[in-house]
Amino acid sequence: MRIDIITVLPELLRSPFEASILKRAQDKGLVEVHLHNLKEYGQGKHNQIDDYQFGGGAGMVMMVEPIFECIEKLQSERKYDQVIYMTPDGETFNQSHANQLSLQENLIILAGHYKGVDQRVRDHLITMELSIGDFVLSGGELAAAVVSDAIIRLLPGVLNDETSALTDSFQDNLLAPPVYTRPAEFRGWKVPDVLLSGHFQKIDDWRHEQAYQRTLNRRPDLLDDKK
Known part of the structure; x- marks a missing residue:
């Protein structure tokens, strides 16, 4: 399995994948986790990735162009089973989702930030929207790590006792x-x-x-x- 996580704060995500079960799973070659810094796809000389929302209102919005460029580049390299957006108004993530996603080959997870992403991203790129609960975090990175952990631990060979996950x-x-x-x-x-x-x-x-x-x-x- 391969999981590509798109984020504006890759440093926030590194540590969960550099320890314990998630690290062992990668060392065994059972999963690849790649972090992509959205700022590398930013617009203009300042690599802008967010802007004010049309119609006014508080909070910045993640721009459509950087996200499209990043995801379309990844999709040009391989086929993805799901493009997941972590957002408070998504479907509440549960064990059934984890079981289903653990059977896939390639996943993209977009960590939301600021006031959210331009709706056109959700309309034309995203195939699944998930939330880890009825609360708001400062960004979707920790939520992406939670979802990844729940998926990866189900992969055959990750846990020492493969029956353990079945009794969770x-x-x-x-x-x-x-x-x-x-x-x-x-x-x-x-x-x-x-x-x-x-x-x-x-x-x-x-x-x-x-x-x-x-x-x-x-x-x-x-x-x-x-x-």
């Missing part, structure tokens, strides 16, 4: 059940006996029931989605 919260519209490790007793608090029983069917049943109850208590809306 939200994979089946349930939150993950409680988990325990050694010691079996701490300050009088014991691990549930069933987890020490070695009876895998009973353990699976217990985990499913715990996942259901946790979801019912904390996120009943997820259970509504299953109906």
Whole structure:
């Protein structure tokens, strides 16, 4: 897989991809992540990438020309499955999106900034608009990193135990059940006996029931989605 992220602040994005699972995935050749500085496509002698909005109003708007030049250059080099725009008014990103996108080969992610991008970019280049929640960040870089992380960890070979991702919260519209490790007793608090029983069917049943109850208590809306 290849992910190209277009940003006005590439330095803000470098560190997440230079550590932990995301770095190992790249070192293994399982994913390529390329950061593109939109300012390199800026207009005029000052490499301008934003301007005042027509009709007045507070806030600058990302200009259409630099974004088109950058994306069309990338598209001339390879075919992209999705051109994603990170924006607060996009569809709320969830595990289903991550699963779907992890099956793709090439993705472009445009990190929004300022007041947003010229609408013509959204109308004629973008194929998917995503948000990571009902709040506004200073830019789309951190949101792009979140989406990339959620996608990359699903790629075969990225996690040491490939079944781990299948039992994550939200994979089946349930939150993950409680988990325990050694010691079996701490300050009088014991691990549930069933987890020490070695009876895998009973353990699976217990985990499913715990996942259901946790979801019912904390996120009943997820259970509504299953109906």
